[in-house]
Amino acid sequence: MSVSIAVLDDYQQVAPAMADWSGQLPGSSVTCFDRHIADEDELVAALAPFEVIVAMRERTPFPRTVLERLPKLRLLVTTGMRNASFDLAAAADLGITVCGTRAHSPGTSELTWALILGLLRDVGAADARMRAGGWQSTIAQDLDGEVLGVVGLGRLGGRVATIGAAFGMDVVAWSPNLTHERAAEHGARLVSKEELFAGAKVVTVHMVLSDRSRGLIGAPELAAMREDAYLVNTSRFPILDAEALRAALTTGSRPAGVALDVYDTEPLPAGHWLRTAPRTLLSPHMGYVTEKTYRIFYADAVEDIAAFLTDPTAPVRPLTGQYT
Template identity: 70%
Template sequence: MPIRVAVLDDYQQVAGEFADWAGRLPDARVEFFPEHIADEDALAAALAEAEVVVAMRERTAFPRRLFERLPALRLLVTTGMVNAAVDLEAAAEAGVTVCGTRSHPSGTTELTWALILGLVRGTAAEDGRVRSGGWQQTLAPDLDGQVLGIAGLGRLGSKVAAVGSAFGMDVAAWSPNLTAERAAEHGARLVGKEELFATAKVVTLHLVLSERTRGVVGDPELSVMRPDAYLVNTSRFGLLDEEALRRALASDRPAGVGLDVFPQEPLPAGHWLRTAPRTLLTPHMGYVTERTYRIFFGDVVEDIAAFLAGDPVRVI
């Protein structure tokens, strides 16, 4: 009897191309789901016979009640080694092994700068003008010599800092545990949280979402931002206070907000952010690159093969 494997949220319908599923898992019946299944009843029905489920990052939540509805499930593989959408305690109680994969950080760094430059240079608006028969209207500020404020100078934030330095920006950084020595190692200077938001031309968020950092950017931070400043979030939307952001965008600051993460994903058709002024939105695609997918799905197949052989790897 072939083992049933379900691969969720294969939006680009390419998961089958990035790993040797048939060669490494000859006895598996693999089903790829290109559409997100938001309804829990529909999800439970779709996965009822699956012994192995592959989750793409945090696109699909696995709370306790879902594990209770999937008695056949033996292995859950998540891309990446951290997935806040999976209840690990419930998985363990249900006898489900959870494994992860390696990842590649450059994609999110590159998208962060795509959003920064897109906002500063008015790329989307100018593209629309050219296509509608118009011509240039944006007068863009220079980034050279401006302050780049980075909230979270870890693996991703440090890469963003290096690009900012290459552009000639004055890189300032803040996070709850950041030291001056650590900041200096990445060409940045340590500042306080208020100073970061009050002085930066661009603020970009790269903090890990936790109870400590949830809503860390709210009315106090947004209200002190320069009217000509930009805010970018490619980390997790929960770092932002949603209602505070809504109020800020309804007023006169910041000048623009770039988001690759949202309070609900996929973002509902009628959500207020879809029509919010001064925003540049991308559909959580920071990590969606060819190299990342090759690592993700290559490791996924390896995880499944190892589990079936009785020697699971990368167990979370």
């Protein structure tokens, strides 16, 4: 049995090489879109012919208003096992099967440390000065002996905390349900939210976006940070209060620097204020964009499709999580 498959947001044009599409899905046609389609009408028109859609994480939302206009769609696959931009209730109502893939989690925690080191060592600006003919002009900050504040000590935050301890940092952590025992498992001390923001040299965010965490870091938290402190967010942008962050960067002196891998609109528009914001280090939501991760994502997606074609009632990896 063959189907028509759309692979979305293949920015790097690598999806065909990352899995055995033709071998496991003989006769099926695979069309890869390397350009993000933000307009809903344009998206529906582009996807109307397809029976299967493979989405890369939450790059393209699928609310009810889109799903209802795709009558041919039978299977919707997301990379990863949770996708807050999928309306699972609508998919169920419309008889669309939704499933996910495994992932390779260390990538985001590794990028977190690339951003931390990039900030404290001024790597991006130093590279630009070198290419312009310059040499040393700044003094880097140290990690050893400093305080690392981890907001959210789950799977990714725990890895970041462990690495921080290896750098000789005093690791503190906070989240609403964190216990002393859980913090100790990762070599961290549980402190209050206020103590973490007031004392940490580096604050790194690893919370899941929810109603409780939206806007969690706002003007009071930013104002409480040390003038020589740095903030890193590789989780979800709305955990930060956007206007508070903008004010802190454009009119305030703290934090000393902010590194972001996530944004309120993605891809980040060309004229977005963050592109020219001072004291920032920006990466294009690439925490999970590694070769090992992509090979797992796409191989599992192919496996999901093949299993669905064999038995449409039993997807390999039913998706978990709710639309928000």
